[in-house]
Amino acid sequence: MSGEEFVPLSLTPLLIGTFAAIACALPGNFLVLRKQALIGDAISHVVLPGIVVAFILTGAISTWPMMLGAAGAAIVAVVMIEAIRRLGQIEPGAAMGVVFTTMFAGGVLLLEQTDTSTVHLDVEHALYGNLESLIWLDAVGWSSLVDLTALAGLPPELPRIAMTLVGVILFIWLFWRPLKISTFDEGFARTIGIRTGALGMALVITAAIAAVAAFDAVGSIIVIAMFICPPAAARMMANRLEAQIAWSVVFAIMSSVSGYVLAGYGPLWLGGSDAVSAAGMIATMSGLILACAAFRGPCRHRTGAPSAA
Amino acid sequence: MLWDALTLQLGYNATLVAIGATLLGVSAGVTGTFLFLRKRALVSDAISHATLPGVCLAFMVLVAFGGDGRNLIGLLSGSAISAWIGLLCMNWLTGRTRLAEDAAIGAVLSVFFGFGIVLLTIIQTMGVGRQAGLEGFLLGSTAGMLWADALIIAIGGAATLALVMIIRRPMTMVAFDPEYAAARGLPVHRIDLAMMGLVMAVTVVGLKIVGLILIVALLIIPAVTARFWTDRSDRVVLLAGLAGGLAGYLGAALSASAPNLPTGPIIVLVSFGFFALSLLFAPVRGVLAAVLQHLKFQRRVHIRQGLLALAQDQTIYEPLTLRLLKRARLARADGVATEAGKARAAKALRDEKRWEVVRADQTHEATAALYDGLRDIETVLTRDQIAEIDRQIGGPQGVRS
Numbered sequence: 001m002s003g004e005e006f007v008p009l010s011l012t013p014l015l016i017g018t019f020a021a022i023a024c025a026l027p028g029n030f031l032v033l034r035k036q037a038l039i040g041d042a043i044s045h046v047v048l049p050g051i052v053v054a055f056i057l058t059g060a061i062s063t064w065p066m067m068l069g070a071a072g073a074a075i076v077a078v079v080m081i082e083a084i085r086r087l088g089q090i091e092p093g094a095a096m097g098v099v100f101t102t103m104f105a106g107g108v109l110l111l112e113q114t115d116t117s118t119v120h121l122d123v124e125h126a127l128y129g130n131l132e133s134l135i136w137l138d139a140v141g142w143s144s145l146v147d148l149t150a151l152a153g154l155p156p157e158l159p160r161i162a163m164t165l166v167g168v169i170l171f172i173w174l175f176w177r178p179l180k181i182s183t184f185d186e187g188f189a190r191t192i193g194i195r196t197g198a199l200g201m202a203l204v205i206t207a208a209i210a211a212v213a214a215f216d217a218v219g220s221i222i223v224i225a226m227f228i229c230p231p232a233a234a235r236m237m238a239n240r241l242e243a244q245i246a247w248s249v250v251f252a253i254m255s256s257v258s259g260y261v262l263a264g265y266g267p268l269w270l271g272g273s274d275a276v277s278a279a280g281m282i283a284t285m286s287g288l289i290l291a292c293a294a295f296r297g298p299c300r301h302r303t304g305a306p307s308a309a
Numbered sequence: 310m311l312w313d314a315l316t317l318q319l320g321y322n323a324t325l326v327a328i329g330a331t332l333l334g335v336s337a338g339v340t341g342t343f344l345f346l347r348k349r350a351l352v353s354d355a356i357s358h359a360t361l362p363g364v365c366l367a368f369m370v371l372v373a374f375g376g377d378g379r380n381l382i383g384l385l386s387g388s389a390i391s392a393w394i395g396l397l398c399m400n401w402l403t404g405r406t407r408l409a410e411d412a413a414i415g416a417v418l419s420v421f422f423g424f425g426i427v428l429l430t431i432i433q434t435m436g437v438g439r440q441a442g443l444e445g446f447l448l449g450s451t452a453g454m455l456w457a458d459a460l461i462i463a464i465g466g467a468a469t470l471a472l473v474m475i476i477r478r479p480m481t482m483v484a485f486d487p488e489y490a491a492a493r494g495l496p497v498h499r500i501d502l503a504m505m506g507l508v509m510a511v512t513v514v515g516l517k518i519v520g521l522i523l524i525v526a527l528l529i530i531p532a533v534t535a536r537f538w539t540d541r542s543d544r545v546v547l548l549a550g551l552a553g554g555l556a557g558y559l560g561a562a563l564s565a566s567a568p569n570l571p572t573g574p575i576i577v578l579v580s581f582g583f584f585a586l587s588l589l590f591a592p593v594r595g596v597l598a599a600v601l602q603h604l605k606f607q608r609r610v611h612i613r614q615g616l617l618a619l620a621q622d623q624t625i626y627e628p629l630t631l632r633l634l635k636r637a638r639l640a641r642a643d644g645v646a647t648e649a650g651k652a653r654a655a656k657a658l659r660d661e662k663r664w665e666v667v668r669a670d671q672t673h674e675a676t677a678a679l680y681d682g683l684r685d686i687e688t689v690l691t692r693d694q695i696a697e698i699d700r701q702i703g704g705p706q707g708v709r710s
Binding site: 098 | 345354415422427522569570578584594599
């Protein structure tokens, strides 16, 4: 395929998908190790009411209010889960289930109650995103990459998700040692003076920011898949955290690239005419990678004491 | 309008939906209780999302064989098969690899759902034109519910309920103490699978009414709600069934009473309303009860400490203590004890001394363990024992003032 076609139509969605995948997979490593993997699931459900409320308040589909709304909803959800867990002495899984289903139901209800017929805002969009539509119309070929006027026409999702990715990397790089210690041995981390509560909260907030930014571009299904599948697959490949993170990044890139390509061109190869959902395909590919790792990964078995399943 | 809805006067479809939602609520509440007690509430999330590819594949197969793609039995059996596969994948991941259950849940949920969405987009491009009903399975759609659909839901719900009743005892035992259950010779793994199978059945039955994303709420919220009211598992099951059924009925009625009120979300929100009420007002475990309990405890501590201070002729500076003593007419506003206060203070001090003797005496070890600074000594010792202790302390002395 030539640059004239590839750069405007496929390069930006591919990059956005990949950046989103990595931005979610990086904090996902810690969440999976801390047995908080379902936070991503909860966040991606509660983002919907946040976005709808932001839309009702501003009356338009504009990015920043919606991101703020989504982030606000994520924080409300985290606080509510914690409050219900403590006040009602309920196990965290059930508290999470109560909160995110309720908030999602509220979001759907608000969406039905408001007139969104003039704008593109619906539940399906929230679920699958519209990765395919993030094209770069100003580009004419590879040369556009150095052309400033063409670069100004990049879809705004790209710089946003790139900045989020940088932020996530910075967070993990800055807090690497405390994060690592508190993930594996929280008691020890506390004795050497790490504020594990605040750090855990910061990790969840980072994950929420990554989820909201990725959600804006690619929909919630990729967010959940990327929080869990690449880190889980990487967990089967390595015993060291550094290696696990490296593998998870590789897996995230592999699933987003292969998923996007298969979604765009797979049906053509099979004789079909239309592309299928890229978001769904990326999630499917990450699942296949996880399956391969679970069958063949060198570190797939539990070692040491059997843990309660 | 709402009254009409509640009394099933809003026409055929609304009545069907209300009856179906009530039955679904009861069976989801009852089944979800065991899941909640087993501390695996979010497994239902994975199971429900895993139904999507099955629905789509069943639709494609039905269309390929020239049938009506919206045949509910066909779609539901497809969803059951893929949910079961998802469940087995999850069990395999937690059992055979090092992944914890939450990661396995998330992986199955996202991958199956993602694959389902791929299939959905394929169906949309198949150009069959009758796929409109399929999106309804995401959030439920009760608008075009038919008598046959309602019948399927009713039969499915009733069958699930009957199965739960049959295997409720082993499920309860496994939920509370799996090791003990295994030691008693129960097939824990198979009972777990049966429990998940029941959850799957409820999910499949509920697809039409509340959709696959929100069915999780019906499985979790009633059980959590019921748990606030009782500590007995059989009553939790009953109450959860009741809460779920009521939420289903009220939610369906509410959504029929006005336009733009989708049934599934309304049922979930009603259910959450019950949960919030229970969280706040349930006796013993509710927030209000806990606050009252705390205030009562605080009052007892303050009065006790105040009386001891009065007895020892110390000035009370704590305003709350003074206020409480004054309200109980044990002290005057300037902090001087009244007659009743003097008597109570002398008794409090004497009791403190008695406790001191008790705690120093090895033979009273069991009694001494009950000491918490508030307990009246008469409630743990007989009159003879107290008299014996008093002999050791000596006679009563007047309160100095």
